Amino acid sequence: MRIGELSARTGVSIRSLRYYEQQKLLTSVRMDNGYREYSPLAEDQVRTIQFYLGLGITTEQIASFLGCVLKNKEAFCQEVLPIYELKLKEIDDQIHQLYQIKSNLLDRIRSIQES
Amino acid sequence: MRIGELSARTGVSIRSLRYYEQQKLLTSVRMDNGYREYSPLAEDQVRTIQFYLGLGITTEQIASFLGCVLKNKEAFCQEVLPIYELKLKEIDDQIHQLYQIKSNLLDRIRSIQES
DNA sequence: ATAAACCCTGACATTAATGTCAGGGTCAAG
Protein backbone atom coordinates (compact mmCIF):
# COMPACT_ATOMS: atom_id res chain seq x y z
CA MET A 1 0.00 0.00 0.00
CA ARG A 2 1.08 3.60 -0.46
CA ILE A 3 1.63 6.16 2.25
CA GLY A 4 -1.80 7.76 1.96
CA GLU A 5 -3.54 4.49 2.59
CA LEU A 6 -1.29 3.63 5.51
CA SER A 7 -2.01 7.03 6.96
CA ALA A 8 -5.75 6.58 6.52
CA ARG A 9 -5.71 3.10 8.04
CA THR A 10 -3.73 4.12 11.10
CA GLY A 11 -4.79 7.69 11.61
CA VAL A 12 -1.14 8.72 11.67
CA SER A 13 -0.23 11.69 9.49
CA ILE A 14 1.84 11.20 6.38
CA ARG A 15 4.36 13.58 7.84
CA SER A 16 4.78 11.33 10.88
CA LEU A 17 5.12 8.19 8.80
CA ARG A 18 7.98 9.75 6.89
CA TYR A 19 9.51 10.84 10.16
CA TYR A 20 9.30 7.31 11.56
CA GLU A 21 11.13 6.06 8.52
CA GLN A 22 13.83 8.64 9.01
CA GLN A 23 14.14 7.49 12.61
CA LYS A 24 14.44 3.91 11.38
CA LEU A 25 11.21 2.76 12.95
CA LEU A 26 9.58 1.93 9.66
CA THR A 27 10.79 0.76 6.28
CA SER A 28 9.36 0.89 2.81
CA VAL A 29 10.47 -0.04 -0.65
CA ARG A 30 10.54 2.53 -3.38
CA MET A 31 8.60 2.01 -6.57
CA ASP A 32 9.96 3.12 -9.92
CA ASN A 33 8.19 6.43 -9.58
CA GLY A 34 9.78 7.11 -6.20
CA TYR A 35 6.64 6.39 -4.19
CA ARG A 36 6.95 4.42 -0.95
CA GLU A 37 5.29 1.02 -0.92
CA TYR A 38 4.43 -0.58 2.42
CA SER A 39 3.82 -4.20 3.29
CA PRO A 40 0.49 -5.05 4.96
CA LEU A 41 2.46 -5.64 8.16
CA ALA A 42 3.27 -1.94 8.30
CA GLU A 43 -0.16 -1.16 9.64
CA ASP A 44 0.40 -3.15 12.79
CA GLN A 45 3.90 -1.84 13.06
CA VAL A 46 2.69 1.74 13.02
CA ARG A 47 0.17 0.95 15.75
CA THR A 48 2.96 -0.54 17.81
CA ILE A 49 5.04 2.59 17.36
CA GLN A 50 2.12 4.73 18.40
CA PHE A 51 1.60 2.61 21.47
CA TYR A 52 5.15 3.13 22.66
CA LEU A 53 5.08 6.82 21.87
CA GLY A 54 1.97 7.02 24.00
CA LEU A 55 4.01 5.67 26.89
CA GLY A 56 6.35 8.61 26.48
CA ILE A 57 9.10 6.50 24.98
CA THR A 58 11.21 8.40 22.46
CA THR A 59 11.69 7.30 18.87
CA GLU A 60 15.35 6.63 19.63
CA GLN A 61 14.46 4.28 22.45
CA ILE A 62 11.78 2.60 20.39
CA ALA A 63 14.29 2.07 17.62
CA SER A 64 16.50 0.18 20.03
CA PHE A 65 13.99 -2.58 20.65
CA LEU A 66 11.31 -2.39 17.97
CA GLY A 67 13.00 -4.96 15.78
CA CYS A 68 12.91 -7.43 18.62
CA VAL A 69 9.36 -6.84 19.81
CA LEU A 70 8.02 -7.16 16.29
CA LYS A 71 9.44 -10.65 16.06
CA ASN A 72 9.10 -11.89 19.63
CA LYS A 73 6.99 -11.40 22.68
CA GLU A 74 7.95 -8.24 24.51
CA ALA A 75 9.17 -10.17 27.55
CA PHE A 76 11.80 -11.76 25.39
CA CYS A 77 13.46 -8.43 24.54
CA GLN A 78 15.96 -7.51 27.17
CA GLU A 79 16.21 -3.88 26.15
CA VAL A 80 12.61 -3.17 27.00
CA LEU A 81 12.49 -3.55 30.76
CA PRO A 82 15.30 -1.09 31.55
CA ILE A 83 13.64 1.49 29.37
CA TYR A 84 10.30 0.96 31.07
CA GLU A 85 11.94 1.31 34.46
CA LEU A 86 13.80 4.43 33.45
CA LYS A 87 10.62 5.95 32.11
CA LEU A 88 8.76 5.00 35.26
CA LYS A 89 11.34 6.81 37.33
CA GLU A 90 11.08 9.89 35.15
CA ILE A 91 7.32 9.87 35.46
CA ASP A 92 7.51 9.51 39.23
CA ASP A 93 9.89 12.45 39.40
CA GLN A 94 7.59 14.56 37.28
CA ILE A 95 4.56 13.62 39.35
CA HIS A 96 6.44 14.55 42.47
CA GLN A 97 7.49 17.90 41.06
CA LEU A 98 3.95 18.66 39.98
CA TYR A 99 2.65 17.87 43.45
CA GLN A 100 5.18 20.28 44.93
CA ILE A 101 3.97 23.02 42.63
CA LYS A 102 0.37 22.13 43.24
CA SER A 103 0.88 22.37 46.97
CA ASN A 104 2.47 25.80 46.60
CA LEU A 105 -0.36 26.94 44.37
CA LEU A 106 -2.96 25.77 46.84
CA ASP A 107 -1.18 27.66 49.61
CA ARG A 108 -1.22 30.84 47.59
CA ILE A 109 -4.84 30.44 46.62
CA ARG A 110 -5.82 29.79 50.20
CA SER A 111 -3.94 32.79 51.46
CA ILE A 112 -5.65 35.00 48.92
CA GLN A 113 -9.07 33.70 49.74
CA GLU A 114 -8.55 34.06 53.47
CA SER A 115 -7.78 37.72 53.22
CA MET B 1 23.97 48.42 40.74
CA ARG B 2 25.02 46.97 37.43
CA ILE B 3 23.83 43.74 35.90
CA GLY B 4 26.74 41.63 37.08
CA GLU B 5 26.09 42.51 40.68
CA LEU B 6 22.37 41.88 40.37
CA SER B 7 23.14 38.52 38.84
CA ALA B 8 25.55 37.65 41.64
CA ARG B 9 23.12 38.75 44.34
CA THR B 10 20.19 36.78 42.95
CA GLY B 11 21.89 33.83 41.33
CA VAL B 12 20.02 34.58 38.12
CA SER B 13 22.13 34.63 34.96
CA ILE B 14 22.84 37.87 33.18
CA ARG B 15 21.19 36.38 30.13
CA SER B 16 17.98 35.82 32.05
CA LEU B 17 17.98 39.31 33.54
CA ARG B 18 18.16 40.79 30.05
CA TYR B 19 15.39 38.44 28.98
CA TYR B 20 13.18 39.57 31.85
CA GLU B 21 13.69 43.12 30.78
CA GLN B 22 12.72 42.26 27.23
CA GLN B 23 9.58 40.59 28.60
CA LYS B 24 8.86 43.78 30.58
CA LEU B 25 9.30 42.13 33.95
CA LEU B 26 12.23 44.25 34.93
CA THR B 27 13.36 47.77 34.13
CA SER B 28 16.67 49.53 34.28
CA VAL B 29 17.99 52.92 33.38
CA ARG B 30 20.84 53.29 30.97
CA MET B 31 23.99 55.06 31.96
CA ASP B 32 25.89 57.24 29.51
CA ASN B 33 28.03 54.30 28.51
CA GLY B 34 25.00 52.16 27.72
CA TYR B 35 25.28 50.01 30.85
CA ARG B 36 22.11 49.06 32.68
CA GLU B 37 21.75 50.47 36.17
CA TYR B 38 19.35 48.83 38.62
CA SER B 39 17.72 50.19 41.71
CA PRO B 40 18.27 48.27 44.94
CA LEU B 41 14.63 47.18 44.74
CA ALA B 42 15.49 45.14 41.66
CA GLU B 43 16.96 42.40 43.79
CA ASP B 44 13.67 41.64 45.47
CA GLN B 45 11.86 42.03 42.20
CA VAL B 46 14.03 39.39 40.58
CA ARG B 47 13.38 37.02 43.46
CA THR B 48 9.68 37.61 43.02
CA ILE B 49 9.94 36.81 39.33
CA GLN B 50 11.83 33.63 40.11
CA PHE B 51 9.20 32.62 42.60
CA TYR B 52 6.41 32.87 40.06
CA LEU B 53 8.43 31.12 37.39
CA GLY B 54 8.93 28.32 39.88
CA LEU B 55 5.16 27.97 40.03
CA GLY B 56 5.15 27.34 36.30
CA ILE B 57 3.71 30.75 35.51
CA THR B 58 4.93 32.15 32.20
CA THR B 59 6.68 35.46 31.83
CA GLU B 60 3.70 36.75 29.91
CA GLN B 61 1.34 35.92 32.77
CA ILE B 62 3.74 37.32 35.32
CA ALA B 63 3.93 40.53 33.33
CA SER B 64 0.18 40.89 33.63
CA PHE B 65 0.21 41.19 37.41
CA LEU B 66 3.76 41.87 38.54
CA GLY B 67 3.24 45.59 38.64
CA CYS B 68 0.37 45.11 41.04
CA VAL B 69 1.93 42.57 43.35
CA LEU B 70 5.06 44.66 43.70
CA LYS B 71 3.00 47.51 45.07
CA ASN B 72 0.26 45.70 46.94
CA LYS B 73 -0.39 42.48 48.74
CA GLU B 74 -1.00 39.67 46.31
CA ALA B 75 -4.60 39.24 47.47
CA PHE B 76 -5.32 42.73 46.25
CA CYS B 77 -4.44 41.90 42.65
CA GLN B 78 -7.43 40.53 40.83
CA GLU B 79 -5.44 39.10 37.94
CA VAL B 80 -3.58 36.67 40.15
CA LEU B 81 -6.26 34.29 41.33
CA PRO B 82 -7.56 33.30 37.87
CA ILE B 83 -4.03 32.57 36.76
CA TYR B 84 -3.41 30.44 39.82
CA GLU B 85 -6.60 28.54 39.19
CA LEU B 86 -5.83 28.03 35.54
CA LYS B 87 -2.38 26.79 36.41
CA LEU B 88 -3.81 24.48 39.04
CA LYS B 89 -6.10 22.94 36.47
CA GLU B 90 -3.23 22.44 34.05
CA ILE B 91 -1.18 20.78 36.76
CA ASP B 92 -4.03 18.49 37.70
CA ASP B 93 -4.46 17.49 34.07
CA GLN B 94 -0.78 16.76 33.75
CA ILE B 95 -0.74 14.73 36.94
CA HIS B 96 -3.69 12.75 35.69
CA GLN B 97 -2.04 12.05 32.36
CA LEU B 98 1.14 10.97 34.07
CA TYR B 99 -0.77 8.55 36.27
CA GLN B 100 -2.40 7.03 33.19
CA ILE B 101 1.00 6.46 31.65
CA LYS B 102 2.41 5.18 34.91
CA SER B 103 -0.38 2.68 35.20
CA ASN B 104 0.24 1.44 31.67
CA LEU B 105 3.94 1.18 32.34
CA LEU B 106 3.36 -0.82 35.51
CA ASP B 107 1.10 -3.17 33.58
CA ARG B 108 3.77 -3.79 30.99
CA ILE B 109 6.48 -4.28 33.57
CA ARG B 110 4.33 -6.70 35.48
CA SER B 111 3.49 -8.69 32.39
CA ILE B 112 7.15 -8.97 31.50
CA GLN B 113 8.12 -10.08 34.97
CA GLU B 114 5.37 -12.64 35.16
CA SER B 115 6.52 -14.44 32.09
C1' DA C 1 -4.97 16.38 -22.69
C1' DT C 2 -6.35 18.29 -18.58
C1' DA C 3 -7.88 18.40 -13.75
C1' DA C 4 -7.82 16.27 -9.38
C1' DA C 5 -5.68 13.60 -6.29
C1' DC C 6 -1.69 11.63 -5.03
C1' DC C 7 3.39 11.50 -4.05
C1' DC C 8 8.24 13.45 -3.46
C1' DT C 9 12.08 16.41 -0.93
C1' DG C 10 13.61 20.09 1.77
C1' DA C 11 12.91 23.63 4.83
C1' DC C 12 11.00 26.42 8.33
C1' DA C 13 7.85 26.77 12.47
C1' DT C 14 6.17 25.34 16.81
C1' DT C 15 7.30 26.26 22.98
C1' DA C 16 9.89 28.92 26.60
C1' DA C 17 13.51 30.04 29.09
C1' DT C 18 18.17 29.83 28.96
C1' DG C 19 23.07 28.93 27.18
C1' DT C 20 26.54 30.41 24.32
C1' DC C 21 29.19 32.74 20.88
C1' DA C 22 30.89 36.57 17.96
C1' DG C 23 32.17 41.10 17.52
C1' DG C 24 32.72 45.00 19.80
C1' DG C 25 32.73 48.99 23.38
C1' DT C 26 34.21 50.73 28.50
C1' DC C 27 36.75 51.20 32.51
C1' DA C 28 40.12 50.49 36.20
C1' DA C 29 44.59 49.17 37.77
C1' DG C 30 49.13 48.47 36.76
Place this chain on the structure above:
DNA sequence: CTTGACCCTGACATTAATGTCAGGGTTTAT
Protein backbone atom coordinates in the same frame (compact mmCIF):
# COMPACT_ATOMS: atom_id res chain seq x y z
C1' DC D 1 48.93 52.23 27.16
C1' DT D 2 47.78 47.80 27.92
C1' DT D 3 45.42 43.99 30.18
C1' DG D 4 41.54 42.06 32.32
C1' DA D 5 37.10 42.42 33.89
C1' DC D 6 33.09 44.34 32.83
C1' DC D 7 29.18 45.54 29.59
C1' DC D 8 26.53 45.78 25.02
C1' DT D 9 23.61 43.68 20.89
C1' DG D 10 22.26 40.16 17.90
C1' DA D 11 21.94 35.63 16.62
C1' DC D 12 21.79 30.76 16.79
C1' DA D 13 20.98 26.45 19.65
C1' DT D 14 18.48 23.68 22.80
C1' DT D 15 13.86 19.30 22.78
C1' DA D 16 10.82 16.18 19.99
C1' DA D 17 7.34 15.15 17.26
C1' DT D 18 4.48 17.17 14.18
C1' DG D 19 2.36 20.88 11.02
C1' DT D 20 2.79 23.29 6.99
C1' DC D 21 4.43 25.28 2.78
C1' DA D 22 6.85 25.62 -1.68
C1' DG D 23 8.05 23.68 -5.80
C1' DG D 24 7.73 19.94 -8.43
C1' DG D 25 6.67 15.06 -10.40
C1' DT D 26 2.88 11.10 -11.18
C1' DT D 27 -1.29 8.86 -11.81
C1' DT D 28 -6.18 8.42 -12.74
C1' DA D 29 -10.33 9.62 -14.59
C1' DT D 30 -12.77 12.42 -17.66
